[in-house]
Amino acid sequence: MASSDLELLCSHVNEKIGNIKKTLTLRNCGQEPTLKTMLNKIGDEIIVVNELLNKLELEIQHQEQTNNSLKELCESLEEDYKDVEHLKENIPSHLPQGSDIDPEEPDKAVEPEPIKKPPKEQRSIKEMPFITCDEFNGVPSYMKSRLTYGQINDVIKEINKAVISKYKILYQPKKSMNSVARNLYHRFINEETKDTKGRYFIVEADIKEFTTLKVDKKFHVILSILRHCRRLSEVRGGGLTRYPESHSDAQAGVQWHDSSSLPPPPWLKPSSHLSLPNSWDH
Numbered sequence: 001m002a003s004s005d006l007e008l009l010c011s012h013v014n015e016k017i018g019n020i021k022k023t024l025t026l027r028n029c030g031q032e033p034t035l036k037t038m039l040n041k042i043g044d045e046i047i048v049v050n051e052l053l054n055k056l057e058l059e060i061q062h063q064e065q066t067n068n069s070l071k072e073l074c075e076s077l078e079e080d081y082k083d084v085e086h087l088k089e090n091i092p093s094h095l096p097q098g099s100d101i102d103p104e105e106p107d108k109a110v111e112p113e114p115i116k117k118p119p120k121e122q123r124s125i126k127e128m129p130f131i132t133c134d135e136f137n138g139v140p141s142y143m144k145s146r147l148t149y150g151q152i153n154d155v156i157k158e159i160n161k162a163v164i165s166k167y168k169i170l171y172q173p174k175k176s177m178n179s180v181a182r183n184l185y186h187r188f189i190n191e192e193t194k195d196t197k198g199r200y201f202i203v204e205a206d207i208k209e210f211t212t213l214k215v216d217k218k219f220h221v222i223l224s225i226l227r228h229c230r231r232l233s234e235v236r237g238g239g240l241t242r243y244p245e246s247h248s249d250a251q252a253g254v255q256w257h258d259s260s261s262l263p264p265p266p267w268l269k270p271s272s273h274l275s276l277p278n279s280w281d282h
Contacts (some may be wrong), residue, residue, distance in 0.1 A: 028161035127160040158211040165210040201244030
């Protein structure tokens with residue numbers, strides 16, 4: 001055997017011996033408690049890195065597929081473009097050429113747009129006017145007790161809210177009503193009588209439905225004051241009390257009006273905040 005072969009054999013044996021020593025050293029390190037935890041963490045991180053590499057490999061494969069699809073699409077578009085250019089250069093003689101088209105030739109007649117029906121005019125809803133200071137001072141003391149001018153007008157404001165909510169439903173097309181509005185509509189119709197025909201009116205159920213007012217003794221006292229000031233009247237029948245606009249309004253010069261066209265009363269300032277139910281309990 002040549003000396004070179006012996007040297008290669010010795011080198012190979014020494015390399016193997018070195019690998020065995022390294023393996024034994026690592027195994028011994030794994031037995032030490034202080035290094036065992038670190039080796040476990042390194043092993044976990046290697047597993048995570050391996051998973052990331054697998055995901056990266058899958059993503060690269062997906063990108064390669066996408067890239068191949070785009071190349072095929074690009075080649076297809078180039079072929080289509082060549083076909084279009086060929087057709088453009090070889091237009092049959094019996095077809096009009098681009099230069100033969102008269103730019104002033106009128107376009108095809110455009111169908112006229114359908115005439116839109118004008119929107120139906122919204123019906124205005126009358127509201128009860130606020131009482132004046134003179135009217136408030138003319139209310140007998142036994143009737144108004146400790147009620148203030150502002151409290152009475154606050155109730156008028158809430159009554160107007162109920163009137164608007166009620167008659168918006170009555171004026172609403174039946175086809176657009178939901179089940180709740182339809183039930184209220186039928187109740188409103190059933191509550192009408194010959195005495196309330198053509199007059200705006202509400203009942204206590206409307207106050208409870210559309211406002212936060214309490215229908216208690218104080219509320220009925222204020223209704224008495226409003227009847228005294230000829231803002232509303234009272235119609236009884238069928239176990240129900242209705243509160244329509246007063247018949248004598250025109251004679252007294254107090255007419256219900258569309259308040260959207262009038263400015264708010266001076267006592268009703270934007271910065272003021274009134275809690276009606278609480279203020280009545282004093």
